[in-house]
Amino acid sequence: MSNTPSAAREAYGKIAPALADYTDNVLFGDVWQRPGLSPRDRSLITVASLVSLYRINEMPFHFKKALDNGIGRDELVELITHLAFYSGWPTANTALMIAQRVFDERNL
Template identity: 70%
Template sequence: MSEKPKAFCSPFGDIAPTLAGYTDDVLFGDVWKRPGLSPRDRSLISVATLIALYRTNELPFHLKFAFQNGVTRDELVETIIHLAFYAGWPTASTAVGIARKVFEETDTGE
């Protein structure tokens, strides 16, 4: 019997292994791989949604994931600026602080 691979991005797998499985198998194993949108487009949509809904816990992961999927630092900054007018100034301001930390950690000085 082979051991199941470790969760892709589920830091909660030790507490909620079923939720981790859904995250790995359904979300990242199926939804993110559907042919209708590129991973880059899915990342921009996810980042925008997380900013607009003030989902600060998930935003750092998805900013880093966006880089892996080809989104640039400038595009992420433009997304935040655009959302200031549609999702509110406080959400954009918070996103800038989170992005700053992520940019420092990933050294994306483009």
Template identity: 75%
Template sequence: MSTSPTPARQAFGDIAPALADYTDQMLFGDVWQRPGLAPRERSLITVASLVALYRVNELPFHLGKALDNGVSRDELIELITHLAFYSGWPTASSALPIARRVFEERGL
């Protein structure tokens, strides 16, 4: 077991340790591990939802998680482009600079 803090612990574990526990155990330990969808599919759904709902705070983490789960840079850009017509131009155009930053941080 890793001794390094989880992303939830790093983000808000100091102020909301119970929420960090729920995030680690329920969300990523249970929901994300359910057998009905592969992690790659869950990442595509999650990124699409975050873009469509303009949840820019969570988007960098989940773009990175999507890349880790096998979603390509090009697929993420296509997802954002596609959503411009369904969730609105502002949501897509707001997601692109965030995606650019995540890609640059990863050298993509």
């Protein structure tokens, strides 16, 4: 196990250590590791849900995770474009701005 704190521990581990533990062990340990879907598929579903629900705080982390799980830049843009017709233009516009920041950070 790494000595580097997880994103959850960094974000809120001091104030809510139990939530950080659940995030690390249940969500990303159990749920994300279930055999029924690949990590790539789980990322597509998660990103689509976050964009549709306008969960802007979680988008940067999950856009990066999606890229790490094999989803390409163009696929993320296409996913967001597609969702504009289902979740609305404002959600897509905001998601694209957040995605662009992630792409810029990664020089994509």
